[in-house]
Amino acid sequence: MSYLALFAISAFSIALPGLAALWRIRQWKHPYFPLAVMLWIGLVNETISYLLIRNGRANTVNSNLYTLLEYLLFLWLFARLAAWAPKNLVVASLSGILIWIIDNLLLHSLASYNPLTRVFSSIVIVALSIDEVNHVLFSHPAGRRNRARLLFCCCFFAFFSYQAFISVFDLFPMGVSAEFYKRLYLIMAIFNFIVNLIYTGLILWTLNRSAYTNC
Amino acid sequence: MDTQSLSLYQLLITILVLVTALLLVFIGSAIRYLRIRIQYYRQQVAREIELIDQERSRISADLHDELGSGLSAVGLYMRQAAETFEPELMDKAINQLQIQRTKIRQISHDLVPQQLKTHGLLTALRELAEEMQVAGKPAIRLEGNMDGLAIRPPRAIHIYRIVRELVTNAVKHSGASIITIDLVRTPRFFCIEIRDNGRGFDSAAPAGDGNGMGLQNIQARVELLHAVIITVSKPDVGTSYTVRIPYESILPADGN
Numbered sequence: 001m002s003y004l005a006l007f008a009i010s011a012f013s014i015a016l017p018g019l020a021a022l023w024r025i026r027q028w029k030h031p032y033f034p035l036a037v038m039l040w041i042g043l044v045n046e047t048i049s050y051l052l053i054r055n056g057r058a059n060t061v062n063s064n065l066y067t068l069l070e071y072l073l074f075l076w077l078f079a080r081l082a083a084w085a086p087k088n089l090v091v092a093s094l095s096g097i098l099i100w101i102i103d104n105l106l107l108h109s110l111a112s113y114n115p116l117t118r119v120f121s122s123i124v125i126v127a128l129s130i131d132e133v134n135h136v137l138f139s140h141p142a143g144r145r146n147r148a149r150l151l152f153c154c155c156f157f158a159f160f161s162y163q164a165f166i167s168v169f170d171l172f173p174m175g176v177s178a179e180f181y182k183r184l185y186l187i188m189a190i191f192n193f194i195v196n197l198i199y200t201g202l203i204l205w206t207l208n209r210s211a212y213t214n215c
Numbered sequence: 216m217d218t219q220s221l222s223l224y225q226l227l228i229t230i231l232v233l234v235t236a237l238l239l240v241f242i243g244s245a246i247r248y249l250r251i252r253i254q255y256y257r258q259q260v261a262r263e264i265e266l267i268d269q270e271r272s273r274i275s276a277d278l279h280d281e282l283g284s285g286l287s288a289v290g291l292y293m294r295q296a297a298e299t300f301e302p303e304l305m306d307k308a309i310n311q312l313q314i315q316r317t318k319i320r321q322i323s324h325d326l327v328p329q330q331l332k333t334h335g336l337l338t339a340l341r342e343l344a345e346e347m348q349v350a351g352k353p354a355i356r357l358e359g360n361m362d363g364l365a366i367r368p369p370r371a372i373h374i375y376r377i378v379r380e381l382v383t384n385a386v387k388h389s390g391a392s393i394i395t396i397d398l399v400r401t402p403r404f405f406c407i408e409i410r411d412n413g414r415g416f417d418s419a420a421p422a423g424d425g426n427g428m429g430l431q432n433i434q435a436r437v438e439l440l441h442a443v444i445i446t447v448s449k450p451d452v453g454t455s456y457t458v459r460i461p462y463e464s465i466l467p468a469d470g471n
Contacts, residue, residue, distance in 0.1 A: 119233075126237060131244040138248035139255075161237075168229050174222040 003182060004053070010189035010196075011046040017199035018043045024207050032207055034077035035152075039199070041069055060113050068100045071121035074156075078128045081149055082135060096121060115170035122164035129157040148206035155202075159195045162188060262431050277322050285315045327372060336371045337361050340396060343379060353391045353411070355382065359398035364405060370465045373436040374407065374458075380429050381409045381456050389413025389454060405462060410455035415448045440464050 021036035030036075045066040049059035072093055079089045096117075103116040132153045136146045166184045292308035295301070323329070331339035337360065344355045366374065378396060385394045391413030399406040437444050441464045448454035 123233060123237070127240045130237065130241045134241070134244040134248045138245065138252050164233065165230070168226060168233070171229065172222040172226045174219055174226065 003186065006186065007189050008050055010193040011050065012043075013193045013196040014039060014042045014046055017196055017203055020200045020203040024203050030207075031080050032077070032152075032203075034073045034080060038070060038073040038077070041066070041073070058111065061110055064100075064104050064110055064114055064117070067117050067121060068096065071096045071100075071117075071124070074121075074125050074128070078132065082132060092124070096124070113170065115167040118167040119164055119171060122160040122167060125160045126157055126164060129153040129160070133157070148202060151198075151202050151206065155195050155198055159191060162191055259431075259435055263435065266432065274322070274326070277325075281318045281322065282315055285311055285318065289315070328375065331371055331375055332368065336366055336374060337398070339371075339375055340378060340398075343375070343382070344396060347382060347386060353386065353389075354393050355386075356393065356395045357398075358395055361398055361405075362400050364400060364465075365467065366405075366465045367467050370440060373440055374460070374465070377433050377436050377458055378407060378409065380433050384429060385409065385411045385413065385454070389415075391453065403461060404459045405465060406457055406459050408455055408457045410453060412453040415450050415453050417448070417450055 018036075018039040021032075021039050025032050025036040027033070045062055048062045052059045052062070075089060075092050075096070078084065099120045100117045103114045104110050107116070108114045130153075133150060136150045136153070166188060169181070169184065289308050289311045292304045292311065296304035296308065328339045328342065330342050341357055344357045348355045382394060382396065385391060389411045391411035394409065394411045397408040397410070399408065433444070437458065440458075440460050442458055442460040445457045445459065446454070447457075
């Protein structure tokens with residue numbers, strides 16, 4: 001199987017949790033609604049990327065825009081799960097937007113692959129996941145909603161830790177072979193596929209359909 | 216140093232800095248939530264002491280107000296009867312003793328329902344439903360059964376108190392016409408659902424600080440049972456509270 005086919009399977013596996021979210025998370029008030037939006041936008045982004053790459057064009061512009069959107073949606077999700085004060089959400093969002101502007105408009109071009117924002121957003125998401133895992137473990141009695149939060153945050157932690165790790169390689173190009181980078185991203189693609197399967201399971205079996213529940 | 220080595224060092228330092236930063240986030244956040252947990256337990260102990268004091272005050276007031284004056288009257292009738300030898304006074308004293316006996320039974324029942332001790336949780340809950348039904352609307356139904364589940368008596372009292380508190384809250388605040396207490400056995404849990412068709416509320420909205428003594432009391436007992444309480448509510452539809460109790464925490468050591 002070619003690399004492109006593998007990457008395509010991994011990229012479009014986001015459709016599985018996207019469909020699950022369509023089934024389970026319909027109400028705007030649902031605590032995981034930002035995750036559902038993220039999955040749907042992610043699917044659109046992957047489709048655009050696939051079409052661009054197939055036509056021999058770069059997918060950097062839509063990827064850079066998606067990185068910012070994903071970061072903001074994650075902030076919205078954590079703000080909902082942990083009941084943040086609006087001020088914290090605004091500060092975190094503005095700092096992300098600022099980094100994105102510096103990286104994509106001032107230091108580099110929107111049409112180039114810009115890892116700084118990716119490293120920043122991944123590290124913030126990992127830090128928020130760690131905080132949320134501690135919150136659930138130390139503050140809450142066990143419950144279905146808390147179990148879902150714990151498992152989702154473990155997935156976020158694992159996936160974005162690896163994303164931050166490989167983005168650091170892009171920050172400092174060392175002149176290693178293209179094959180090395182391909183393998184790094186192949187691991188990422190496999191990881192992405194597994195995480196999407198886990199998201200699907202979690203959405204289907206640990207979330208309630210109704211927003212009107214505390215479990 | 217050549218460019219490649221410099222890049223490698225920069226990469227290693229960056230990874231090291233990021234890992235250290237995340238480790239610090241983990242430690243800082245763990246300490247913060249541990250402190251919150253410790254504070255929560257301290258508040259819980261203080262609350263329990265307060266509850267014990269309140270209960271003592273209530274028992275003291277019951278004994279003083281209900282029994283004190285009644286027994287004084289009995290003493291008075293008997294002294295007069297001894298002096299005058301009037302049979303009517305003896306009858307009054309006996310009558311007063313009967314009244315005091317009933318009051319003692321009521322005080323004892325309020326402390327620990329007799330039915331719970333003698334006939335178990337199901338009968339006590341049935342009696343509770345009837346007792347609260349008599350007080351007026353709404354209608355209170357007890358559905359399901361325990362299928363012979365024998366619960367350890369110290370645990371049964373916690374379950375009884377939780378149900379009593381939830382039903383009392385529903386009667387007082389829900390504006391419901393029907394309240395149902397449903398007992399369900401699943402392979403792993405004994406579940407008690409208390410649902411009403413009252414005005415409900417938005418349970419997805421951020422919860423209050425839960426400072427009500429009744430709610431804190433419920434939460435404390437739920438934690439003692441290693442149980443979970445699940446609230447599902449929708450405005451104008453109603454509310455249901457499901458208390459899900461694992462069998463290990465309520466069955467006698469030899470199982471059931």
